[in-house]
Amino acid sequence: xxxxxxxxxxxxxxxxxxxxxxxxxxxxxxxxxxxxxxxxxxxxxxxxxxxxxxxxxxxxxxxxxxxxxxxxxxxxxxxxxxxxxxxxxxxxxxxxxxxxxxxxxxxxxxxxxxxxxxxxxxxxxxxxxxxxxxxxxxxxxxxxxxxxxxxxxxxxxxxxxxxxxxxxxxxxxxxxxxxxxxxxxxxxxxxxxxxxxxxxxxxxxxxxxxxxxxxxxxxxxxxxxxxxxxxxxxxxxxxxxxxxxxxxx
Amino acid sequence: xxxxxxxxxxxxxxxxxxxxxxxxxxxxxxxxxxxxxxxxxxxxxxxxxxxxxxxxxxxxxxxxxxxxxxxxxxxxxxxxxxxxxxxxxxxxxxxxxxxxxxxxxxxxxxxxxxxxxxxxxxxxxxxxxxxxxxxxxxxxxxxxxxxxxxxxxxxxxxxxxxxxxxxxxxxxxxxxxxxxxxxxxxxxxxxxxxxxxxxxxxxxxxxxxxxxxxxxxxxxxxxxxxxxxxxxxxxxxxxxxxxxxxxxxxxxxxxxxxxxxxxxxxxxxxxxxxxxxxxxxxxxxxxxxxxxxxxxxxxxxxxxxxxxxxxxxxxxxxxxxxxxxxx
Numbered sequence: 001x002x003x004x005x006x007x008x009x010x011x012x013x014x015x016x017x018x019x020x021x022x023x024x025x026x027x028x029x030x031x032x033x034x035x036x037x038x039x040x041x042x043x044x045x046x047x048x049x050x051x052x053x054x055x056x057x058x059x060x061x062x063x064x065x066x067x068x069x070x071x072x073x074x075x076x077x078x079x080x081x082x083x084x085x086x087x088x089x090x091x092x093x094x095x096x097x098x099x100x101x102x103x104x105x106x107x108x109x110x111x112x113x114x115x116x117x118x119x120x121x122x123x124x125x126x127x128x129x130x131x132x133x134x135x136x137x138x139x140x141x142x143x144x145x146x147x148x149x150x151x152x153x154x155x156x157x158x159x160x161x162x163x164x165x166x167x168x169x170x171x172x173x174x175x176x177x178x179x180x181x182x183x184x185x186x187x188x189x190x191x192x193x194x195x196x197x198x199x200x201x202x203x204x205x206x207x208x209x210x211x212x213x214x215x216x217x218x219x220x221x222x223x224x225x226x227x228x229x230x231x232x233x234x235x236x237x238x239x240x241x242x243x244x245x246x247x248x249x
Numbered sequence: 250x251x252x253x254x255x256x257x258x259x260x261x262x263x264x265x266x267x268x269x270x271x272x273x274x275x276x277x278x279x280x281x282x283x284x285x286x287x288x289x290x291x292x293x294x295x296x297x298x299x300x301x302x303x304x305x306x307x308x309x310x311x312x313x314x315x316x317x318x319x320x321x322x323x324x325x326x327x328x329x330x331x332x333x334x335x336x337x338x339x340x341x342x343x344x345x346x347x348x349x350x351x352x353x354x355x356x357x358x359x360x361x362x363x364x365x366x367x368x369x370x371x372x373x374x375x376x377x378x379x380x381x382x383x384x385x386x387x388x389x390x391x392x393x394x395x396x397x398x399x400x401x402x403x404x405x406x407x408x409x410x411x412x413x414x415x416x417x418x419x420x421x422x423x424x425x426x427x428x429x430x431x432x433x434x435x436x437x438x439x440x441x442x443x444x445x446x447x448x449x450x451x452x453x454x455x456x457x458x459x460x461x462x463x464x465x466x467x468x469x470x471x472x473x474x475x476x477x478x479x480x481x482x483x484x485x486x487x488x489x490x491x492x493x494x495x496x497x498x499x500x501x502x503x504x505x506x507x508x509x510x511x512x513x514x515x516x517x518x519x520x521x522x523x524x525x526x527x528x529x530x531x532x533x534x535x536x537x538x539x540x541x542x543x544x545x546x547x548x549x550x551x552x553x554x555x556x557x558x559x560x561x562x563x564x565x566x567x568x569x570x571x572x573x574x575x576x
Contacts, residue, residue, distance in 0.1 A: 006349045013341035014334055076332035079299055084349040086298045086315045248300040
């Protein structure tokens with residue numbers, strides 16, 4: 001508990017997390033408003049369409065989570081941290097926990113705010129949260145943000161440099177996964193096993209497929225997709241903890 | 250009490266710290282002296298469990314750093330004053346440190362007061378001058394009221410007032426019975442504050458003794474002689490195996506006999522040979538010269554064409570300071 005409090009103080013006593021949270025909210029809600037505003041009879045607004053922009057928010061949250069640890073390396077405070085608490089595993093778990101929790105809360109706020117925007121702008125559209133799938137489309141965003149934050153903290157700790165970690169995360173999530181999915185013949189087989197694709201599969205599977213999106217049949221259900229994404233993040237965290245314990249601070 | 254036994258740290262093929270053993274006792278200021286790149290900071294990081302030794306170990310009151318429960322209460326350290334998030338206030342920086350070791354929030358205010366940063370405590374630490382950062386680092390070191398304190402080059406880049414303040418602080422901490430271990434590359438600085446010395450060069454132990462002993466053994470004495478029969482005296486001294494050289498001066502050539510030699514020996518030899526002496530004087534080398542000679546082989550970064558004992562241009566300032574210290 002002490003360590004969670006320590007990491008909370010550290011996170012909130014600098015400005016970048018606040019900016020990132022604001023940016024995540026602004027970017028996501030802004031795009032949702034655009035999508036809803038440009039929808040019409042051809043593309044009716046659904047629960048899912050209100051959540052299309054959540055990926056933008058996720059990218060900002062990845063940056064925030066990576067920064068939470070790379071700035072510690074950048075400014076040497078990681079040494080002060082390990083000096084105060086030599087148990088590095090405990091430190092990293094506490095940091096990951098705090099960042100993931102915050103990311104999860106931001107995710108929920110972003111998701112329900114986006115859904116609310118849809119409801120306000122298109123009162124006639126069917127945006128009621130009736131099914132379990134509807135709830136997953138909205139509330140699931142927080143889970144994906146939280147797990148994504150774990151992965152980003154792991155990558156940040158491994159890479160230690162802000163630019164490197166952020167580039168790696170964003171290039172992977174935005175470019176590499178898209179390109180690999182687009183490979184002829186094998187792309188479709190790889191796609192479900194790309195972590196961020198699995199994450200968006202979890203959020204979007206079931207319900208009415210979004211316009212233009214090709215929903216390929218997946219080897220797992222939505223919760224299997226989340227479990228896979230979580231597994232990747234957890235594996236990354238384990239590797240990171242082992243490495244951080246071995247190397248010099 | 251800090252005990253290092255056989256500490257070794259390698260970075261690739263470079264051996265930064267080589268089988269280093271020493272003890273730092275409580276109630277005294279112990280200087281950790283060595284040229285830049287001698288492995289002082291690496292050793293301090295190993296004491297704090299930040300770097301992992303390739304061999305050997307350090308014990309703090311019999312325990313390794315990782316075995317310490319709430320270590321800030323046992324060991325306080327200032328390794329680098331810039332290890333603070335620039336956008337975090339001094340108070341917030343100390344607050345998370347205090348929280349991590351179960352120290353009351355009241356301690357934060359106390360140490361801020363102690364180092365004189367109360368008025369700027371809520372400003373972002375990134376805007377601090379080096380002196381202020383250094384004070385914040387010392388506040389962090391004192392937070393847990395530890396019995397053992399480590400300072401890495403604490404006076405570097407400080408103005409005279411800051412230097413004076415840190416010297417007084419270290420003396421006071423030692424007088425309170427604490428173990429104070431402070432590194433420096435300046436013997437003159439250590440001669441001001443440290444009672445004991447651990448001297449290193451290229452990661453190896455050169456000496457562990459009191460500062461007084463080190464100064465006595467390190468500052469080489471030489472004997473200067475002037476005589477109208479200089480050539481004769483020179484031959485005799487050379488035959489007896491003394492190291493010497495001729496030094497031209499305004500009052501004619503003089504002989505400078507170096508090595509373990511006393512003025513008595515030279516005077517007696519001259520008397521045996523019926524050589525008239527115009528001058529027979531003992532000269533003590535400066536502390537910095539002596540230090541450079543002792544660690545000369547172990548200076549890692551050296552400019553070409555400059556012997557280890559040569560008074561380097563950059564070192565001339567130190568030499569002058571040393572002159573004042575040297576009795």
